[in-house]
Amino acid sequence: MSEPLLTVENLNVLYGDYQVLWDVSMQARAGEIVAVLGPNGSGKSTVLKAIMGLAPAKSGRIMFEGRDITRVPTHEMVALGISMVLERRRLFSAMTVRENVLLGAYHRSAGKEAKSRLEWVEDLFPILAERRDQIAGRMSGGEQQMVAIARSLMSKPRLLLMDEPYLGLSPRIVKQIAGIIQRINQDGVAVIFNEQNVQLSFGLSNHGYLLEGGRVVLSGTGQEMIGSDVIRRVYLGV
Numbered sequence: 001m002s003e004p005l006l007t008v009e010n011l012n013v014l015y016g017d018y019q020v021l022w023d024v025s026m027q028a029r030a031g032e033i034v035a036v037l038g039p040n041g042s043g044k045s046t047v048l049k050a051i052m053g054l055a056p057a058k059s060g061r062i063m064f065e066g067r068d069i070t071r072v073p074t075h076e077m078v079a080l081g082i083s084m085v086l087e088r089r090r091l092f093s094a095m096t097v098r099e100n101v102l103l104g105a106y107h108r109s110a111g112k113e114a115k116s117r118l119e120w121v122e123d124l125f126p127i128l129a130e131r132r133d134q135i136a137g138r139m140s141g142g143e144q145q146m147v148a149i150a151r152s153l154m155s156k157p158r159l160l161l162m163d164e165p166y167l168g169l170s171p172r173i174v175k176q177i178a179g180i181i182q183r184i185n186q187d188g189v190a191v192i193f194n195e196q197n198v199q200l201s202f203g204l205s206n207h208g209y210l211l212e213g214g215r216v217v218l219s220g221t222g223q224e225m226i227g228s229d230v231i232r233r234v235y236l237g238v
């Protein structure tokens with residue numbers, strides 16, 4: 001099997017005196033979709049934020065493509081090949097769709113590369129090309145999520161972190177976003193996302209982790225996770 005793209009080893013994260021993650025270890029291989037499931041407050045977002053350098057690692061190690069990135073500042077993460085779609089999108093609501101998307105390419109030369117990337121991204125989301133001059137803040141939640149994903153893809157990441165990508169979206173849009181995640185993945189981008197719904201988490205993921213109280217209590221393939229006793233009993237009520 002190929003070397004892992006990302007390895008999180010015994011990660012401990014504290015906010016002040018309050019410990020949120022306890023000895024969390026995870027892996028993602030190139031081209032995989034990895035889901036992190038857990039109840040509210042279990043630390044799912046914090047795992048993604050810690051990888052991105054947005055939450056302080058007290059101890060433990062995060063390796064990406066063989067390099068220790070535990071203390072790499074967030075603004076350098078994008079250049080290394082990791083990008084994140086924040087929960088609730090965080091768009092510049094007064095700017096247009098196109099302006100928001102192009103912001104994701106800020107560290108790349110504005111020339112040819114950004115242009116071909118924009119073509120790829122607008123091919124993934126044709127609606128963003130159609131609406132490129134619309135003010136982002138006036139779009140629906142699903143459309144804003146597409147803008148946020150498109151923006152994070154502009155930096156050509158090899159790993160995309162998605163914080164609750166389905167939050168607050170209708171079933172129809174959820175299906176559409178799930179299709180887009182698969183498509184991004186088929187184009188060679190590994191994806192780690194977190195979610196509270198079992199089917200949405202593990203239905204399309206190669207690997208999954210269950211977090212409870214800041215600890216990984218279960219891991220396995222997507223199918224193993226869906227079939228596991230704990231998940232069936234606690235999350236599916238069977």
Ligand SMILES: Nc1ncnc2c1ncn2[C@@H]1O[C@H](COP(=O)(O)OP(=O)(O)OP(=O)(O)O)[C@@H](O)[C@H]1O
Binds near residue numbers: 043046
């Ligand atoms: N910046 C912060 N400062 C202090 N405590 C925080 C901070 N961010 C999160 N926490 C706390 O850390 C714990 C884990 O939060 P986190 O957001 O990672 O959980 P989560 O599993 O993603 O939950 P949710 O599904 O509600 O987003 C929670 O108890 C939360 O209140």
